[in-house]
Amino acid sequence: MSLALRERLIFEYSRPGRGARGQWPEAPARSALDALPDGLRRQRRPLLPEVSELDALRHYTRLSQLNFSIDTHFYPLGSCTMKYNPRACNAAALMPEFLGRHPLAPVAQGQGFLACMYELQEMLKAVTGMRGVALSPLAGAHGEFAGVAMIRAYHRARDDLERDEIIVPQAAHGTNPATATMCGCVAREVAVGADGDADLEALRAAVGPKTAGIMLTNPSTLGVFERRIEEVARIVHQAGGLLYYDGANLNAILGKVRPGDMGFDVIHMNLHKTFSTPHGGGGPGAGAVGVSARLLPFLPLPIVAREPAAERGAEAPQYRWLGERDLPQSIGRLTSFGGNAGVLLRAYVYMRMLGREGMRRVAEYATLNANYLSARLQQVGFEAAYPQRRASHEFIITLKRAEQDYGVTAMDVAKRLLDLGFHAPTTYFPMLISECLLIEPTETESKQTLDAFVNAMAQILREAREDPEQLHGAPHTLPVRRLDDVRAARELNLVYREPAT
Amino acid sequence: MPFIPHTDDDEREMLAAIGAPSIEALFDEIPPALRVQSLDELPTGLSEFEVLQLMAARARADGRPLCFLGAGAYEHHIPAAVWSTITRGEFYSAYTPYQAEASQGTLQSIYEYQSMMASLTGMQVSNASLYDGATAVAEGCLMAVRANRRSKSARILLPRSLHPHYRAVALTMALNQGLIFDTVPYARDCGHLDLDALTAHDGQDFTALVIQQPNFFGVIEEVDALTDWAHAREALVIAVVNPISLALLKPPGEWGAKGADIVVGEGQPLGCPLSSGGPYFGFMTTRMQHVRQMPGRIVGATVDVDGRPGFSLTLQAREQHIRRAKATSNICTNQGLLMMAGTLYLALMGAEGLERVAAASMARTAELVAALTVLPGVRRMFARPTFHEAVLALDRPVAPVLAALAQRGIQGGLDLADFYPELGPALLLCATETKNGADIAAYASALTEALRPARAA
Numbered sequence: 001m002s003l004a005l006r007e008r009l010i011f012e013y014s015r016p017g018r019g020a021r022g023q024w025p026e027a028p029a030r031s032a033l034d035a036l037p038d039g040l041r042r043q044r045r046p047l048l049p050e051v052s053e054l055d056a057l058r059h060y061t062r063l064s065q066l067n068f069s070i071d072t073h074f075y076p077l078g079s080c081t082m083k084y085n086p087r088a089c090n091a092a093a094l095m096p097e098f099l100g101r102h103p104l105a106p107v108a109q110g111q112g113f114l115a116c117m118y119e120l121q122e123m124l125k126a127v128t129g130m131r132g133v134a135l136s137p138l139a140g141a142h143g144e145f146a147g148v149a150m151i152r153a154y155h156r157a158r159d160d161l162e163r164d165e166i167i168v169p170q171a172a173h174g175t176n177p178a179t180a181t182m183c184g185c186v187a188r189e190v191a192v193g194a195d196g197d198a199d200l201e202a203l204r205a206a207v208g209p210k211t212a213g214i215m216l217t218n219p220s221t222l223g224v225f226e227r228r229i230e231e232v233a234r235i236v237h238q239a240g241g242l243l244y245y246d247g248a249n250l251n252a253i254l255g256k257v258r259p260g261d262m263g264f265d266v267i268h269m270n271l272h273k274t275f276s277t278p279h280g281g282g283g284p285g286a287g288a289v290g291v292s293a294r295l296l297p298f299l300p301l302p303i304v305a306r307e308p309a310a311e312r313g314a315e316a317p318q319y320r321w322l323g324e325r326d327l328p329q330s331i332g333r334l335t336s337f338g339g340n341a342g343v344l345l346r347a348y349v350y351m352r353m354l355g356r357e358g359m360r361r362v363a364e365y366a367t368l369n370a371n372y373l374s375a376r377l378q379q380v381g382f383e384a385a386y387p388q389r390r391a392s393h394e395f396i397i398t399l400k401r402a403e404q405d406y407g408v409t410a411m412d413v414a415k416r417l418l419d420l421g422f423h424a425p426t427t428y429f430p431m432l433i434s435e436c437l438l439i440e441p442t443e444t445e446s447k448q449t450l451d452a453f454v455n456a457m458a459q460i461l462r463e464a465r466e467d468p469e470q471l472h473g474a475p476h477t478l479p480v481r482r483l484d485d486v487r488a489a490r491e492l493n494l495v496y497r498e499p500a501t
Numbered sequence: 502m503p504f505i506p507h508t509d510d511d512e513r514e515m516l517a518a519i520g521a522p523s524i525e526a527l528f529d530e531i532p533p534a535l536r537v538q539s540l541d542e543l544p545t546g547l548s549e550f551e552v553l554q555l556m557a558a559r560a561r562a563d564g565r566p567l568c569f570l571g572a573g574a575y576e577h578h579i580p581a582a583v584w585s586t587i588t589r590g591e592f593y594s595a596y597t598p599y600q601a602e603a604s605q606g607t608l609q610s611i612y613e614y615q616s617m618m619a620s621l622t623g624m625q626v627s628n629a630s631l632y633d634g635a636t637a638v639a640e641g642c643l644m645a646v647r648a649n650r651r652s653k654s655a656r657i658l659l660p661r662s663l664h665p666h667y668r669a670v671a672l673t674m675a676l677n678q679g680l681i682f683d684t685v686p687y688a689r690d691c692g693h694l695d696l697d698a699l700t701a702h703d704g705q706d707f708t709a710l711v712i713q714q715p716n717f718f719g720v721i722e723e724v725d726a727l728t729d730w731a732h733a734r735e736a737l738v739i740a741v742v743n744p745i746s747l748a749l750l751k752p753p754g755e756w757g758a759k760g761a762d763i764v765v766g767e768g769q770p771l772g773c774p775l776s777s778g779g780p781y782f783g784f785m786t787t788r789m790q791h792v793r794q795m796p797g798r799i800v801g802a803t804v805d806v807d808g809r810p811g812f813s814l815t816l817q818a819r820e821q822h823i824r825r826a827k828a829t830s831n832i833c834t835n836q837g838l839l840m841m842a843g844t845l846y847l848a849l850m851g852a853e854g855l856e857r858v859a860a861a862s863m864a865r866t867a868e869l870v871a872a873l874t875v876l877p878g879v880r881r882m883f884a885r886p887t888f889h890e891a892v893l894a895l896d897r898p899v900a901p902v903l904a905a906l907a908q909r910g911i912q913g914g915l916d917l918a919d920f921y922p923e924l925g926p927a928l929l930l931c932a933t934e935t936k937n938g939a940d941i942a943a944y945a946s947a948l949t950e951a952l953r954p955a956r957a958a
């Protein structure tokens with residue numbers, strides 16, 4: 001039986017009249033509120049905790065201890081690039097001047113910050129082979145939205161109004177078709193070939209005068225590099241469509257191949273994956289977009305521009321935001337202000353520390369780790385989905401044999417891994433491989449960590465043969481065992497209510 | 502090699518296990534013509550010491566001016582415990598809680614956040630956050646179109662007194678889906694949204710009315726009458742609110758006879774630093790009847806197989822990873838860490854602390870306005886009550902005045918010339934509890950100086 005690790009709700013620590021008073025400002029004279037019309041005042045206080053600073057700190061520290069995280073556990077979550085988040089990046093972003101800078105502060109009082117943003121744009125251009133970069137999208141899916149919106153704007157500007165189909169491979173991330181819908185397009189799925197590459201015949205049949213573009217991840221969500229990418233680009237371009245690169249797997253090719261050179265017209269980058277900004281328990285991310293020359297006029301606002309010293313008679317180059325007047329064809333604004341600046345600063349610091357040599361090494365060691373882990377897992381009896389292919393930075397294991405032979409599912413394996421001290425890989429994605437685990441070790445893990453993971457997986461395979469119940473019942477050692485998701489959805493309990501007294 | 506732990510021995514052994522002669526061989530499926538030739542445009546790597554020196558120099562260059570800017574991002578004191586807690590690795594470096602058993606800390610925190618936000622806004626349910634205030638408004642509009650089945654028009658009434666960036670983002674995000682936005686003017690003398698301005702839409706099919714409280718000018722709207730007007734026409738009400746103001750102002754759930762239907766806003770004032778515009782978090786709450794139309798993650802309480810209480814992501818059938826093209830939104834990552842900051846902030850402030858922050862901010866702004874409007878050529882633009890922002894009318898263009906204030910280390914507010922040219926020289930400013938009497942006096946004296954030379958000329 002596992003430990004009872006339940007931590008009460010913060011509301012249950014509440015005592016009337018208690019509070020973290022040292023953090024509160026002094027109350028102004030009551031007359032300060034005289035201007036508020038009576039009918040528009042709040043009558044009843046909201047249900048917020050009344051706790052001391054220690055109560056709150058202890059509660060949330062305890063809650064934190066119920067989490068797995070990169071800092072505490074190997075976290076091989078496929079397609080999520082859970083690499084180490086260097087602390088220097090955090091330290092720089094938390095410098096008081098950066099934290100205190102208002103988003104609408106004059107550019108004269110932001111040249112230091114804007115210089116970082118401009119150089120980040122330039123570095124991202126260089127490493128992806130794109131012609132322009134905008135930093136404002138706040139997450140990968142937000143960048144996808146910007147990308148597809150630009151594709152639409154491009155066709156519209158050419159009076160090519162019929163193009164509203166976005167082609168996505170069967171194995172695409174769910175955000176791809178969802179983004180197509182958000183941009184008013186129809187998502188059209190095309191099959192993937194048996195070798196994991198695109199089915200070119202299916203693609204040729206799918207493209208036509210209604211094709212706005214195609215969304216691809218390369219290496220694909222199947223963990224293999226799309227070898228005929230140049231042919232794919234030719235087919236789509238000849239049909240009048242554009243190519244969208246989903247940057248979820250950019251870590252695999254950083255410094256080795258550039259999306260711009262593969263023929264992509266627009267890409268989004270997940271800075272929280274490839275450039276190691278923290279995932280924060282589900283955000284913040286940053287989904288910068290890059291474009292080829294033909295989409296430059298449509299980039300979202302704002303963008304940082306640099307005006308060389310010579311042109312302005314100034315001593316140093318000056319940085320400023322470009323707005324609507326500078327980019328009249330822009331798809332417009334996507335964010336309250338200029339983007340997730342704090343995340344962008346962290347990515348900037350990370351890229352400056354890596355430098356040009358470091359970029360290439362990211363892809364090299366991420367790929368080495370994935371291929372090593374794939375080889376070792378196959379040695380101990382697991383089945384790779386594409387054994388004849390090189391793994392990219394991630395690979396797929398299918399448990400369909402274990403399912404048939406012992407009734408053990410991918411979910412069982414994932415949950416048992418938690419018991420053994422490893423975060424589970426991505427499960428049941430991509431959907432076209434049954435009982436799959438998508439495993440991405442990243443370059444920051446050592447051989448010793450990977451070996452320990454292999455040992456854990458080998459143990460699980462043994463248990464599948466000898467004691468499958470052990471797996472069906474997992475996890476056994478965590479604060480809770482498997483949760484009743486059906487009840488969660490059927491008997492919705494989404495907020496705490498004060499017990500009746 | 503920064504952040505890569507491999508020794509030469511490791512590398513040799515790993516390649517042997519793979520059966521590859523070199524790391525380079527692992528890239529042999531990539532067509533050679535596509536391989537990167539040179540990365541010379543990128544700088545060479547810096548050590549941690551070097552990069553932190555560079556960043557410190559850049560931070561210093563930006564300085565720490567006295568900031569009286571608001572306009573959607575507000576400087577409030579953030580208790581030290583907020584960021585020291587959320588930058589713990591277990592929160593900072595975890596991901597979306599897909600494996601519920603290994604993420605109870607994040608999941609329970611989200612449940613607590615949902616509870617606090619629902620109560621603060623007077624609504625029944627909350628999601629786990631959206632990207633920011635502007636995208637929350639856009640998602641609110643899209644949600645209203647899904648939720649209001651009586652309306653066929655997908656037409657949303659947007660007040661011109663809604664934050665101009667929020668209006669712009671709503672357009673960017675919703676135009677491709679066929680939404681129509683009609684702009685409703687504000688009353689020129691008082692800055693509020695007048696019922697008379699809405700009569701043009703009487704008899705028209707529209708889906709929702711957006712009401713920002715307080716509006717972009719800081720003016721407090723007559724939300725009850727506006728809400729009832731929209732409901733009488735079978736339209737939904739989307740409330741856009743400042744969470745700090747809700748300590749004092751009637752929560753949207755109590756607006757008019759029936760309350761607002763969807764509540765959204767910028768969560769930044771709750772524990773998030775200004776940080777040049779982000780990361781912040783957007784919030785969204787609604788009635789239970791609309792919960793399946795709500796975008797974003799939602800956490801529910803449930804039990805495990807042993808009957809022990811626990812938390813998990815729920816109603817995932819709305820989301821992109823399940824529903825793909827039919828999802829309510831493409832959002833997946835939200836602003837988890839900032840939502841944590843908001844949760845910590847609300848836990849430490851409680852209702853009383855939050856009231857004090859709101860009241861002190863309102864009082865400081867009133868003092869600031871009083872101190873500035875005694876100067877010749879400076880007056881209040883609008884006659885209505887305001888919360889913690891106000892628009893001042895100047896007798897000359899604002900930009901040079903702000904530049905002169907900046908010379909004296911003061912960010913004096915936002916020039917409205919680009920956003921609202923019809924107002925003439927207009928300055929939007931804000932003071933929160935972080936400004937004291939000396940700060941306000943410093944502003945007044947700097948403004949006196951800034952106005953003097955032009956007068957003499």
